[in-house]
Amino acid sequence: KQEVTQIPAALSVPEGENLVLNCSFTDSAIYNLQWFRQDPGKGLTSLLLIQSSQREQTSGRLNASLDKSSGRSTLYIAASQPGDSATYLCAVPGEYGNKLVFGAGTILRVKS
Amino acid sequence: DVKVTQSSRYLVKRTGEKVFLECVQDMDHENMFWYRQDPGLGLRLIYFSYDVKMKEKGDIPEGYSVSREKKERFSLILESASTNQTSMYLCASSYGDETQYFGPGTRLLVL
Numbered sequence: 001k002q003e004v005t006q007i008p009a010a011l012s013v014p015e016g017e018n019l020v021l022n023c024s025f026t027d028s029a030i031y032n033l034q035w036f037r038q039d040p041g042k043g044l045t046s047l048l049l050i051q052s053s054q055r056e057q058t059s060g061r062l063n064a065s066l067d068k069s070s071g072r073s074t075l076y077i078a079a080s081q082p083g084d085s086a087t088y089l090c091a092v093p094g095e096y097g098n099k100l101v102f103g104a105g106t107i108l109r110v111k112s
Numbered sequence: 113d114v115k116v117t118q119s120s121r122y123l124v125k126r127t128g129e130k131v132f133l134e135c136v137q138d139m140d141h142e143n144m145f146w147y148r149q150d151p152g153l154g155l156r157l158i159y160f161s162y163d164v165k166m167k168e169k170g171d172i173p174e175g176y177s178v179s180r181e182k183k184e185r186f187s188l189i190l191e192s193a194s195t196n197q198t199s200m201y202l203c204a205s206s207y208g209d210e211t212q213y214f215g216p217g218t219r220l221l222v223l
Contacts, residue, residue: 031209032209034211034212036214041200041217041219042216042217043116043202043214043215043216043217044202044204044212044214045214046211046212046213046214049210049211089154089155093209094157099145099157099160099170100145100155100157100212102154102155103154104152104154105154
């Protein structure tokens with residue numbers, strides 16, 4: 001059964017710092033991995049989707065990498081801003097391809 | 113832009129009431145999902161549907177049922193609400209293996 005772990009559970013950084021969020025998964029037979037953002041009391045917003053054939057994806061100040069063989073993904077946020085404060089979740093396909101298995105998330109706080 | 117809407121942002125119900133949560137998407141996605149999100153437990157899949165009138169149980173289907181009579185609409189039904197169903201309910205839709213798009217969520221309180 002696929003399990004997804006995210007480290008750290010929470011992170012507090014000063015504005016402008018570059019940071020890395022980590023995601024690991026137990027079954028490496030995945031065909032993609034997604035990173036989502038969730039603001040308090042809101043739904044999830046898709047940030048990046050990495051296909052298994054890709055090693056990384058970039059969107060603005062966000063860069064996500066995927067290493068299937070080691071069962072890891074990282075989300076790199078450059079020059080963090082207070083507006084980046086949110087919970088970041090990673091997810092991989094589960095037993096049925098369309099079903100996602102989510103990590104518990106990393107709560108990020110960027111202090112101004 | 114893909115839009116997924118949920119019928120209510122906040123809902124307060126009494127134990128034993130029948131509760132309907134509605135989700136509508138406007139992008140002709142064949143897949144639709146219902147999750148619940150609880151502190152410390154993360155997102156857990158309740159049910160999903162890959163076509164009209166088709167449904168599959170997720171990880172925690174007990175106490176819930178679903179209905180998908182039209183492609184754009186996926187309803188979650190709590191036949192007899194209980195206090196342990198107090199939670200944040202999130203609906204999502206997707207096309208094939210592509211990313212899932214989430215609605216804003218419904219925060220349900222069962223008294």
